Amino acid sequence: MRRRILQSTLGVVILTALLLGVPLIYTAWLWVEDLTRSDLQHRLDRMAGEIIAQEGEDGIVDDGLNTDPLVLLTPKDGRLVVIYPTAAENSSRVDIGVQNVASPLVESLAMGSSGSLRLEVPSETMRTQQRQAVGAVGILVLISIVVGTAVAVLTAKRLADPLSDVANRAARLAEGDFRPDPRRHAIAELDRVSDVLDAATVEIAGRLQREHMLVADVSHQLRSRLTAVRLRLDELSGHSDAAVVVEAEEAMAQVDRLTAAIDDLVRSSRSSGEEEQVYVVRELGTVLADWERPFDEVGRKLQLSGDAEAVASTTGSRLREAVSVLVDNALVHGAGTCTVSVRSIADAESTREAMVCVEVADEGEGVSNDLAPHIFDRGFSGAGSTGVGLALARALIEADGGRLELRRRRPALFAVFLPTVRGNAVPRVGGVREPR
Numbered sequence: 001m002r003r004r005i006l007q008s009t010l011g012v013v014i015l016t017a018l019l020l021g022v023p024l025i026y027t028a029w030l031w032v033e034d035l036t037r038s039d040l041q042h043r044l045d046r047m048a049g050e051i052i053a054q055e056g057e058d059g060i061v062d063d064g065l066n067t068d069p070l071v072l073l074t075p076k077d078g079r080l081v082v083i084y085p086t087a088a089e090n091s092s093r094v095d096i097g098v099q100n101v102a103s104p105l106v107e108s109l110a111m112g113s114s115g116s117l118r119l120e121v122p123s124e125t126m127r128t129q130q131r132q133a134v135g136a137v138g139i140l141v142l143i144s145i146v147v148g149t150a151v152a153v154l155t156a157k158r159l160a161d162p163l164s165d166v167a168n169r170a171a172r173l174a175e176g177d178f179r180p181d182p183r184r185h186a187i188a189e190l191d192r193v194s195d196v197l198d199a200a201t202v203e204i205a206g207r208l209q210r211e212h213m214l215v216a217d218v219s220h221q222l223r224s225r226l227t228a229v230r231l232r233l234d235e236l237s238g239h240s241d242a243a244v245v246v247e248a249e250e251a252m253a254q255v256d257r258l259t260a261a262i263d264d265l266v267r268s269s270r271s272s273g274e275e276e277q278v279y280v281v282r283e284l285g286t287v288l289a290d291w292e293r294p295f296d297e298v299g300r301k302l303q304l305s306g307d308a309e310a311v312a313s314t315t316g317s318r319l320r321e322a323v324s325v326l327v328d329n330a331l332v333h334g335a336g337t338c339t340v341s342v343r344s345i346a347d348a349e350s351t352r353e354a355m356v357c358v359e360v361a362d363e364g365e366g367v368s369n370d371l372a373p374h375i376f377d378r379g380f381s382g383a384g385s386t387g388v389g390l391a392l393a394r395a396l397i398e399a400d401g402g403r404l405e406l407r408r409r410r411p412a413l414f415a416v417f418l419p420t421v422r423g424n425a426v427p428r429v430g431g432v433r434e435p436r
Helices: 002-054 068-073 123-174 188-236 242-270 280-297 316-333 389-399
Strands: 079-084 092-097 104-111 115-122 276-279 302-306 311-314 338-346 354-361 403-408 413-419
Touching: 002 068, 002 079, 002 104, 002 115, 002 123, 068 092, 104 123, 115 123, 123 188, 188 242, 276 280, 276 316, 280 302, 280 316, 280 338, 280 354, 311 316, 311 354, 311 413, 316 338, 316 354, 316 389, 316 413, 389 403
Parallel strands: 302 338
Antiparallel strands: 079 092, 079 115, 104 115, 276 311, 338 354, 354 413, 403 413
8 A cells, every 4th residue: 555655646746746747858958049149139229329329410430440349249259240331431340359259049029220230149148058057957856856755655545554553463363363452643533443443343242242142152061961961871871671772872972962062162152263284174073973874774875075185274163063964965865875075276266376176965855946045044944943053153153264065956056165275284184073
């Protein structure tokens, strides 16, 4: 921004200097010539007065022309030619000064019908003065450009630095830094923005605090209820019927996974939002392991395929929960084999950034054209559910800089796009996982 402000201001300064400087230079050039010619014309007027003073009543110089006053009025290195009437000759001529003038500047004056004055001086003196005048004007123009440049630099600094400070503060606010900043820049508009950011900081910090308290309360209530359920299931594990014991133990395992998932979500809501570098296929292995039995019970298959070395910059718990929502959606609303595939691609919108794509597809009837535009809207459902699942999945993916899209309607194909490893970060080994 500073460079743009500086360039625009300098452009205006230089354009103004040229628009004013060029005509001023031309005017100075003509002004010096006019002064020189005016001086010569003034000399000729005085010479004419001296000659007229020597003429008689009949307008004729009788006793010869006294040239002493004319010599004094003739410039050094100049040449004066005098034509005047006498009794013997109507047009007598007298030459005063040097015999030859190089590159002369000529001025003449007529005195009646039979007399005239012609004054020649070297033009080099006038040209030198003209160059000096042009140089002086050029220096003034250059000084104006230098002063304008200094003003432009100071203006750009005064505008760009406060704007950069406000932009950096907004970026810190987006990153979760809610520290107040009392600095102001004596610019009414920017100070107004700073005041708004102060108010927004207080409001956002308060909302986050209330949300954290609500999450803590909800998670506490859920854990309490899950603990009660687990105690009941633990009692069933001592039942004499082996089938009941197996079901009770499986149910307790599911309760443990649900408890761990709640802990993951609570921890994610309180974290700084820093993504991990994870092997996507390994990370999703536990998700499919959890859903294999529900698919087997309805006679369907669940498959995971793709590049085992694909690494993405994301939060493992968020990725697992989002894909779990998609797999659950395929189980409830889809049909046939559900396939989860992982591949590395170039971002369709920007070939400069590679991404990892996780696709969840089934062989069902898909999504109708009426429902497709709204399936990610919170609270919207076409099958009587809560309408929270897909909205939550998209929010979890977008929280780590990715995106979730419905790529194909019939049969349904959901695609999760995840950013790849940034910088030289080392991927988290799949064997060390967060609990589920």
